[in-house]
Amino acid sequence: MATGRTHRPATRSRGIPEATVARLPLYLRALTALSERSVPTVSSEELAAAAGVNSAKLRKDFSYLGSYGTRGVGYDVEYLVYQISRELGLTQDWPIVMVGIGNLGAALANYGGFASRGFRVAALIDADPAMVGRPVAGIPVQHIDDLEKIIEENGVSIGVIATPAGAAQQVCDRLVAAGISSILNFAPTVLSVPEGVDVRKVDLSIELQILAFHEQRKAGEEAGVAEAVVPPAAVRGAGTAPATGPGRKGPDGDLPAVMPA
């Protein structure tokens, strides 16, 4: 996952559902691959398989964009590539700045997928004077003191934060003050931003924790439904609290096999 808008009650004017938007890049990637292999048309079934979704969902998604398919045939690959690109705003060039050129930042800067598809790294920025001037991925690192100037001069509206957690909110505030309205945050912090600024988050450790949850589930199940040793419907139920009295609290201690979940 690693996603998450911050605050903002999902205003999303009228238009394409957020869930659909999140899948468009997937379709686009699959379509690009087909295009490179010169495949002229594709059915919802095939494309859905390539994108890892089911075909009904894909067709519904496309229906929000318009009627771009041909019944009995499928979708024209090139045409769809163009339409989705346009919808996502990838027919224009998006200069981005990256702040925090440590291990991760450098890796991101080197990452090819970044450059493709309309995104251009306009500047790499770091607070460490020792980094300044050194080229990373062929781009010289600039000092954070010049942040505002850099953003203005390059017309940047998307920023990537790859600083340590402690610096992220500060950097974020400066980016926003300088006019940036979309932020991709790799630091493990919740950023608070004013209305109108979009934040998406990528958080490695959160992803791992979610996997661990499911992994634990699996282990428990295959071990013979253990852990289901629970008095049918206690605690969770509403109203009539079982007269088990108080007990059941005491920070940390707590015998492992009590119940929740």
Place this chain on the structure above:
Amino acid sequence: MATGRTHRPATRSRGIPEATVARLPLYLRALTALSERSVPTVSSEELAAAAGVNSAKLRKDFSYLGSYGTRGVGYDVEYLVYQISRELGLTQDWPIVMVGIGNLGAALANYGGFASRGFRVAALIDADPAMVGRPVAGIPVQHIDDLEKIIEENGVSIGVIATPAGAAQQVCDRLVAAGISSILNFAPTVLSVPEGVDVRKVDLSIELQILAFHEQRKAGEEAGVAEAVVPPAAVRGAGTAPATGPGRKGPDGDLPAVMPA
């Protein structure tokens, strides 16, 4: 968001909703910070603010875990940390293997948040003989030929893929064959896995594309609701297709102001 289970119709036996699971790590992080500042209790309002969600959602989420709060007071920080950790399976140790020690892989290996919270990098694996033996983040890189042995010997059940896109599916297949059932995929590919294997995806370029979409929206709106130049309810409507005849197709060409979205 960069998330995504692959296939599998979201079986998730009975229990905690997926959306809640995805937020537990957030709560845990906020709680850990409070714990470090020795804050004894916290209200749903305060904790929600720290985690970047609203308090009703947080209370609902916690209600799936059980009744861990005290009315009129709030939640005991230490106790909640323990309960959420246990729920997420973080009270046990999760050895992980990372495959693909390029720029990104090395950055991830160095990333601290990885090591904390019960995850331990058991091995770094790469296909390049030149990398083998070289220590990254203090751990020597091993060759992919030994993948199966490494996984078995260390009882690993979580794998991280940070290879180039072309190698990802192959590596995935080997991981799965070796017994791994949870995968965190950083390569820009849709992995196909058998039933029972969880895949989560982190994809930089997808996140950027989603941001670009919203950014474009904002730009369009502030420029005076242009683009809303649309015949009230054509095309999208059901049934009675407007007799505009065919036209409107022809790969690529298409005048920019037609309609979709």
Place this chain on the structure above:
DNA sequence: CGGTGTGAAAACCTTCACAGCG
């Protein structure tokens, strides 16, 4: 016939609002 496009149903998630407990 094969495959899109889409209403309608179902599942899921969020928010509201308040009873009730400490």
Place this chain on the structure above:
DNA sequence: CGCTGTGAAGGTTTTCACACCG
């Protein structure tokens, strides 16, 4: 009194199933 815990309402997303078109 203050705050949790939770039914119920409201919203969004997914899935179903089939009319309709090329």
